[in-house]
Amino acid sequence: MKYFPIFLRVAGLRVAVSGGGAAAVAKLRLLLKTEARIEVYAETADPLIASWAAEGRLRLVPRAIGAADLPGLRLVYAANEDAAEDGRVAALAAEAGVPFNIVDNLEASAFLTPALVDRDPLVIAIGTEGAGPVLARKIKALLEERLPAGIGDALRAAKALRPAAEALLPGRARRAFWSAVFDRALAGDAAPGAAPLLDAHLDRAPAPGRVLFVGAGPGDPDELTLRARRALDAADVVIHDRLVPQPILELARREAEIVEAGKTGFGPSTPQDAINRLIVERARAGALVVRLKAGDPGVFGRLDEEIAACEAAGLDWSILPGITAASAAAASLGQSLTRRGRNSELRVITGQDVEGLADHDWAALARPGAVAAIYMGKRAARFIQGRLMMHGADPATPVSVVENAGRPGERIVATRLGAMAADLAAADLRGPAVIMLGLAPRAVAALASAPLSEAAR
Known part of the structure; x- marks a missing residue:
């Protein structure tokens, strides 16, 4: 943000407007809604300004503002509709350390006045940093329609x-x-x-602590479920894994305690027992705990272990599912996870487990038309490739590796089984990735008919 939004106290304090024309009138209509002591400096003033002065709503000074007038001012508006005079007023204000705004000159102003929805004492400010004042007015109109007048x-x-x-x-x-x-x-x-x-x-008894296991989806806040958004808004404590991005964490209440309990493959990790204790301790203290997991909490999220800890502690819990990486990756590829005549089942497997490289029913996975989503498979790519081809898989089987599925930094590596390990090494993927065995991006579905690379021969 170039501008930090604040509400500045003006009740009983001096606010000056330099200028007496239409621009000054427009600003005064807004300022007169406040309890500020308003001063207008203008050699010639619009009749409306003069009438407001006669009613005692502001003080009209029939001259240009000078340096001696600046000390003690809260704000200054330069609304002379004359670039040279507005520049002079701004320079005086800057020297005196008084925030100033030059009407219709965003770049030269120290502050801007947003579009306001006024339901005093409820005030909503809408700013676009000057990029879209028409949009700000449209949003203002939408909010005014929704908010009851009373x-x-x-x-x-x-x-x-x-x-x-x-x-x-x-x-x-x-x-x-x-x-x-x-x-x-x-x-x-x-x-x-x-x-x-x-x-x-x-009269109500204090509410006991509770745990919500919430899926954060692939990383785009727009793909959160409504229940997930409501949970974040209500949470006292949010315990999240490493893959949950900041834009989603920012949806939590400002007062909520945010705790990272991340796990990094082959790197620093929070022990699962420590995560379990953290969840139980916060919930036992009466907090609503949101255990926020990337994707869906029930897919390789150690959900059962954390539920078991809650049950052992006698805590109430619920699961709020999210979009898992396999679904997000398939959507990015433009493909379905199942299709009549191709595959009647979908396998969701991991490349790594607690014992190291994970073993699976490779013969079933090697069959023509098989589709599998392989999580945590980047480092196991050569092992997976070898096992599948050893069990008769066609080297030309399409494979898509989707990094950061559903996020702004998403990247798709389209390859074939015979070239998978070499192509992944060359791509140097750094983010979380899911290997989609048996699926090619729809735009390059003809990949299977291309010649094999040297790495696949």
Whole structure:
């Protein structure tokens, strides 16, 4: 971000506008909604500005702003509609250390004024860093359509109840109460009956800790399920693996504790027993724990071990499935995982297990038309290639290796079984990858008819 969004206190403080024309009027319409002490410096002022001054809503000074006027100002708007004069005002403000905005000159301004949705005291600011003011206005219109006009009244009523709500236990109990209050407010109830609702919540027993095993999908936040998004929004603690990217973690509540419990192939890893203890400790303390796993938690995610730890501790738990890497990779290839006349089964296997290189029913996998998604297979590529060909697999069998499936850095290596190990070594894949045995990218499905490379002969 080039601009850091903040809400600046202006109540009772001086804000100046230099200029008396249409640009000044436009800014003043916004500033007059605040409790700032507004000063307008203009030798000639629009009649509307003069009328506001006559009503006592602002102070009109019939001259240009000078250096002596700057000390103590909170903000300055240069709205003279004259580049030289606006530049002079900006230079004075910069020298005095006062934030300034030159109307319609984004690059020369120290701050910008976003599009605002005003449901006082609820204010929503929408900024595009000047790239799309029309988009900002469209979003503003959408939000204004969705937000009830009386939501500000509901918010003020809720604010008055805050001291009493302190009796609720911090964390989930308090959030559940406020969530219920504002659900009613968003439904259009301007007086959402917060006091009786508080009494009902005070009578409730404290909620026990709970664990949600959530699939983060292949890495694109847009591919999270709605249940996963809601879980992240409600979580007290998020314990995530190494493959969950930052954009998904940023969907968690700002107050949530974020803990990385990653495992790196052939590198530093958090022991599984330590992860189990962490989950149980946080949930026993009353937290809603989200155990966030890339892809689907039930596919090579050690889910059963973590569930067993929860059951041994008497903790409630649920599974929220996600899109696994095999599905994301097949989608990127433009292929289905099963097809009539080709394969009536799909195998999801691993190249590595706790014993090292994993062994499988290679004869079944070597049959014509077989399709398998092989996880953690990069380092086992030569072993897998050898076992399959030893059991009669055709060297021309299509193979696609999808790195970072479903993510911005996705890369597809289209090869054939006979050339797989050499092509993977040449590709130097660094990200997580899934080997799709028996599938070629639809755009290069003719690969199987091409001559074998030297590495495959």
